[in-house]
Amino acid sequence: KGEGPFLLEAIGINKRFGxxxxxxxxxxxxxxxxxxxxxxxxxxxxxxxxxLLTGVLSxxxxxxxxxxxxxxxxxxxxxxxxxxxxxxxxxxxxPEMSVLENVALGTHLRGDSGFLRCLLRLDRPQEAQLLAEAxxxxxxxxxxxxxxxxxxxxxxxxxxIVEIARAICLAPRVLLLDEPAAGLRKAxxxxxxxxxxELRAEGLGILLVEHDMDFVxxxxxxxxxxxxxxxxAAGLPDEIRKNPRVQEAYLGS
Ligand code: ADP
Ligand code: MG
Numbered sequence: 584k585g586e587g588p589f590l591l592e593a594i595g596i597n598k599r600f601g602x603x604x605x606x607x608x609x610x611x612x613x614x615x616x617x618x619x620x621x622x623x624x625x626x627x628x629x630x631x632x633x634x635l636l637t638g639v640l641s642x643x644x645x646x647x648x649x650x651x652x653x654x655x656x657x658x659x660x661x662x663x664x665x666x667x668x669x670x671x672x673x674x675x676x677x678p679e680m681s682v683l684e685n686v687a688l689g690t691h692l693r694g695d696s697g698f699l700r701c702l703l704r705l706d707r708p709q710e711a712q713l714l715a716e717a718x719x720x721x722x723x724x725x726x727x728x729x730x731x732x733x734x735x736x737x738x739x740x741x742x743x744i745v746e747i748a749r750a751i752c753l754a755p756r757v758l759l760l761d762e763p764a765a766g767l768r769k770a771x772x773x774x775x776x777x778x779x780x781e782l783r784a785e786g787l788g789i790l791l792v793e794h795d796m797d798f799v800x801x802x803x804x805x806x807x808x809x810x811x812x813x814x815x816a817a818g819l820p821d822e823i824r825k826n827p828r829v830q831e832a833y834l835g836s
Contacts, residue, residue: 589614589651590757590788591636591667596645598631598812605631607812608645613757613788618779620791620799622823623809624832629792632809633759636790637669638662650756668755670746670763678735682726682745685734687717689749720748724778740771744778757788764798776802800824808832 591613598606606628613619621629634640636647638659647654649665657665676685721730724744729737737745743763750758760779764772772795779789779802793799799806799820806823808816810832816823823829 590649591790592646592648592651593632593636594646594648596632596635596647597643598628598635598640599643605812606635606809609807609809609812609814611807611814611817613790615756615788616783616786617804618783618789618791618802620793620803620806621809622793622799622806622829626811627809628812629809630761631812633669633761633790633792636662636759637667663753663755666754666756667759668750668753668757669759669761670743670750671761676734676737676742676745678733680734681731682721682734682737682748683714683717683730685745686721686749686752687713689752716752717748720752721745723751724748725774738771740767740774743767743771743775747778751782751787755787757790758782759790761792762794763791764793764795772798 589612593609593611595608595610596606597604597608609628609632611619611621621632623629631640635642638654638657638661641656649662649667652665654662654665677688680688718730721727724747726741726744726748729741734742734745747758747760747763763775767775776798779791783789783802791799791803803820806816806818806820807814808823808826808829815832816826816829818826
């Protein structure tokens with residue numbers, strides 16, 4: 584099929600906002616069944632990188648490849664259609680809607696079907712299929728007992744897991760998570776980490792942006808460190824922990 588070993592590749596990607604270079608010639612790759620973490624202080628360019636990978640922002644230069652194919656100029660819905668799903672740094676569920684409705688809605692909005700279909704009314708069989716897919720994803724993430732609960736009755740940890748259910752509904756190959764552990768209690772972090780390990784074992788590639796070092800170290804396979812938009816280090820968790828440049832730029836020790 585001509586597909587390389589990587590699900591997702593960033594090859595010398597750059598993003599300039601006027602005179603500011605937010606992402607400066609950054610390269611990395613994500614394999615099947617791997618968790619890769621982007622680490623770096625605020626303003627390092629992590630969220631911008633996510634937006635470049637998902638087509639929300641256009642590259643100033645460089646290339647993004649999905650399963651070996653360049654996706655230059657692809658829209659966010661086209662990239663979602665190629666199997667790249669994401670969650671956002673700031674959670675957006677509709678508070679008065681149920682978990683099931685939120686997941687079904689998110690799936691529909693994020694599919695490769697385009698915006699037009701969202702404006703059209705679904706027929707009964709389409710609606711039934713959508714709800715069945717959403718229910719399957721909710722069971723997959725272990726939230727079956729909350730499926731009819733309104734979103735605003737969930738804990739923050741459950742909300743993050745609903746976001747993941749929404750993202751995995753379309754059976755993606757790649758999952759991008761922007762600070763999924765932020766604000767969670769210890770038990771919630773453990774539950775989230777366990778879910779991510781299970782998804783990895785099923786072959787998903789996961790790209791994580793996360794500040795919580797204990798959380799990251801407990802599950803990541805590799806780490807790429809960004810500082811002022813530039814990749815300053817990359818390697819295994821133990822190598823990164825010991826890297827003096829990383830300690831200076833990020834770990835503050
Ligand atoms: P991180 O997610 O690592 O905290 P960001 O990717 O959000 O960093 O931001 C990287 C840099 O790019 C910051 O200096 C930020 O102010 C700037 N930036 C991000 N988005 C925009 C934008 N839409 N317009 C102008 N500057 C931006
Ligand atoms: Mg960010």
